[in-house]
Amino acid sequence: MIVKIAFKNIWRNKLRSWVVIIAIALGIFGGLAVISTATGLSKMRQNNAIRTYVSHLQLHDSAYLKYGRLDDTINQQADIITYLEKSKKVKGISPRLKVESFIQSAGGTSGVILNGIDPEKERQVTDLAEQCIAGNFLERYKQKPPIIISQKLATKLNARVKTTIQCSFTNNIGVPITGIFKVVDIFSTSNSMYDELNAFVRLEDLQNLTSIQGSHEIAVVLHEEKEVEQFREELISKFPNQHIASWRGIAPDLGYADKMMDLVMTLFLIIIMLALAFGIVNTMLMAVLERKKELGMLISVGMNKRKVFWMIIWESIFLALIAGPLGIFSTYLAVNFFGRVGIDLSFAAQGLRSIGLESTLFPILDNKYYVIISILVIITAILSCIYPALKALKLNPAETLRTA
Amino acid sequence: MIKVTHVTKTYDDGKVRVEALRGINVEIKNGEFTAIVGPSGSGKTTLLNIIGGLDTPTEGNVIIGETNIALLSENQLIDFRLNHIGFVFQSYNLIPVLTAKENVEFLMLLQNKSEAERDERTTKLLKAVGLEDQINKKPNEMSGGQQQRVAVARALASKPDFILADEPTANLDSASTANLLDIMYRLNQEENMTFVFSTHDQRVIDRAKRVITVEDGKILSDIYT
Numbered sequence: 178m179i180v181k182i183a184f185k186n187i188w189r190n191k192l193r194s195w196v197v198i199i200a201i202a203l204g205i206f207g208g209l210a211v212i213s214t215a216t217g218l219s220k221m222r223q224n225n226a227i228r229t230y231v232s233h234l235q236l237h238d239s240a241y242l243k244y245g246r247l248d249d250t251i252n253q254q255a256d257i258i259t260y261l262e263k264s265k266k267v268k269g270i271s272p273r274l275k276v277e278s279f280i281q282s283a284g285g286t287s288g289v290i291l292n293g294i295d296p297e298k299e300r301q302v303t304d305l306a307e308q309c310i311a312g313n314f315l316e317r318y319k320q321k322p323p324i325i326i327s328q329k330l331a332t333k334l335n336a337r338v339k340t341t342i343q344c345s346f347t348n349n350i351g352v353p354i355t356g357i358f359k360v361v362d363i364f365s366t367s368n369s370m371y372d373e374l375n376a377f378v379r380l381e382d383l384q385n386l387t388s389i390q391g392s393h394e395i396a397v398v399l400h401e402e403k404e405v406e407q408f409r410e411e412l413i414s415k416f417p418n419q420h421i422a423s424w425r426g427i428a429p430d431l432g433y434a435d436k437m438m439d440l441v442m443t444l445f446l447i448i449i450m451l452a453l454a455f456g457i458v459n460t461m462l463m464a465v466l467e468r469k470k471e472l473g474m475l476i477s478v479g480m481n482k483r484k485v486f487w488m489i490i491w492e493s494i495f496l497a498l499i500a501g502p503l504g505i506f507s508t509y510l511a512v513n514f515f516g517r518v519g520i521d522l523s524f525a526a527q528g529l530r531s532i533g534l535e536s537t538l539f540p541i542l543d544n545k546y547y548v549i550i551s552i553l554v555i556i557t558a559i560l561s562c563i564y565p566a567l568k569a570l571k572l573n574p575a576e577t578l579r580t581a
Numbered sequence: 582m583i584k585v586t587h588v589t590k591t592y593d594d595g596k597v598r599v600e601a602l603r604g605i606n607v608e609i610k611n612g613e614f615t616a617i618v619g620p621s622g623s624g625k626t627t628l629l630n631i632i633g634g635l636d637t638p639t640e641g642n643v644i645i646g647e648t649n650i651a652l653l654s655e656n657q658l659i660d661f662r663l664n665h666i667g668f669v670f671q672s673y674n675l676i677p678v679l680t681a682k683e684n685v686e687f688l689m690l691l692q693n694k695s696e697a698e699r700d701e702r703t704t705k706l707l708k709a710v711g712l713e714d715q716i717n718k719k720p721n722e723m724s725g726g727q728q729q730r731v732a733v734a735r736a737l738a739s740k741p742d743f744i745l746a747d748e749p750t751a752n753l754d755s756a757s758t759a760n761l762l763d764i765m766y767r768l769n770q771e772e773n774m775t776f777v778f779s780t781h782d783q784r785v786i787d788r789a790k791r792v793i794t795v796e797d798g799k800i801l802s803d804i805y806t
């Protein structure tokens with residue numbers, strides 16, 4: 178009965194109730210929209226980084242990470258590669274030989290890491306090939322061994338495609354070595370720091386130049402990102418002497434972004450709930466003050482305070498119960514729609530690119546947020562009408578009836 | 582039976598002291614049809630509120646049946662009102678979102694009466710006040726007189742010991758006033774329901790069987806007609 182009266186009461190002032198309902202729904206929608214966009218951005222940054230340069234997993238010799246010496250190559254390379262090739266989870270493997278080198282052209286000098294790669298294999302692991310402007314991923318060349326440098330480095334060296342450049346370094350026994358390469362293509366990824374530091378040459382060219390066989394790094398990409406950590410454990414138990422890191426370990430900032438996200442979202446939810454609470458307190462307080470006489474009458478004829486209290490609590494529960502699904506459902510539709518179609522951010526593409534983002538954003542919303550927000554909305558609704566409800570209990574029936 | 586002894590009521594907000602009642606002694610027996618009259622500000626409402634347990638006396642006792650309601654806590658008083666006293670106010674009697682039937686049923690729901698009993702009694706009472714064809718109307722779809730009749734039916738629904746009505750006809754035209762009084766009078770005659778009401782209206786006073794005149798917070802006269 179009380180529940181029924183409460184439900185009917187909220188429709189007495191339809192406009193006010195709808196304003197509150199829509200405000201709550203918008204709050205939920207806005208909050209979830211921000212959360213999903215932010216999640217989408219962070220995921221996009223992650224995926225970008227994984228795709229262009231981090232990969233899912235990287236294997237190194239433990240000594241290589243410690244000393245970075247030229248001859249600290251992966252000593253079980255053949256076994257590891259065989260194992261990886263057999264695994265159904267693995268999508269691509271790319272061994273790399275990495276040499277810190279001084280790079281020099283007629284127009285300038287710089288420091289760079291020469292990455293000796295197998296273009297065929299590298300294609301399966303990163304999308305570096307797609308980032309090359311001329312579409313020559315170390316595949317077409319004449320006498321001089323080919324090199325790919327970034328746009329950034331090219332500018333610094335005043336180099337172009339076909340420019341000859343010279344790389345020099347000291348090998349593992351202290352002998353200075355110089356190699357001549359010809360720029361065959363220029364790449365640019367969304368990470369300008371990475372771009373500046375890396376150049377790519379053919380694996381066998383670098384092996385010949387250094388007289389080092391094998392590789393320093395094996396980059397691995399799996400079919401499913403979800404399986405990364407578990408597969409890492411698997412590899413560690415198989416090859417305990419290797420240093421095996423997942424993308425979270427290699428680029429911890431990408432993972433921190435997730436943690437930051439959680440914090441920001443929590444703050445956001447708190448703000449939404451506070452706004453919601455203010456809205457409800459206000460409305461219910463008005464609803465109580467406006468009905469003073471009626472509430473006084475109810476208490477006079479024998480409705481006890483507990484029932485009066487619950488009647489008012491139920492009124493705001495109903496408001497929240499109508500607004501909650503409304504907000505959640507509209508969010509669900511929007512997130513699903515834009516999750517498929519994407520949100521076009523090309524107007525800001527230039528700026529986004531420099532921080533590792535692309536121009537189409539796909540919002541992502543973890544289901545748990547729907548649950549969390551539903552629970553929070555209801556709890557907030559109940560909490561915030563306690564004050565107005567208590568206000569109703571303080572009414573003195575004789576007083577309220579007198580002021581007719 | 583209502584027994585009011587040595588009741589005084591002083592309103593004191595710190596600045597102004599108003600002695601609304603100054604030593605009231607009165608006994609109202611079951612089955613009476615009593616009007617409380619007096620000029621504005623004489624203390625009629627205050628007296629009815631104290632009898633009805635809506636307000637507490639500064640001094641004195643109010644005994645209803647066996648209970649000294651001056652000794653009850655606030656929550657006990659609410660329950661006491663629900664089960665022993667029927668109220669008809671001048672206005673704001675009904676719950677606007679409920680129909681006539683639901684308004685009458687309301688107190689029985691608070692009393693946890695069974696659905697069968699509620700239905701039967703609601704129908705009977707609405708018939709007794711001549712509103713059997715208005716049961717599904719909301720208060721704002723009824724006239725002032727009809728609303729007051731629903732209020733009388735509602736007051737009776739909880740099977741109270743007596744009904745208190747503070748100026749129940751103040752907002753009614755003369756036809757509705759006569760009609761409401763007829764109904765109250767008939768309920769008094771046929772069901773032996775006790776009515777205590779305050780009024781300014783001479784036509785209402787004329788129908789009363791006992792007229793208590795209050796002035797300045799004291800009983801000036803008490804006449805059985």
Ligand SMILES: Nc1ncnc2c1ncn2[C@@H]1O[C@H](COP(=O)(O)OP(=O)(O)OP(=O)(O)O)[C@@H](O)[C@H]1O
Binds near residue numbers: 599628
């Ligand atoms: N809450 C209050 N605080 C202070 N004074 C009050 C209060 N309630 C009533 N009074 C005073 O008590 C006196 C009696 O008031 P009461 O309402 O009982 O008179 P009444 O006979 O019902 O008058 P009316 O015919 O106008 O309804 C009046 O002087 C009134 O101003």
Ligand SMILES: [Mg+2]
Binds near residue numbers: 627
């Ligand atoms: Mg009065």
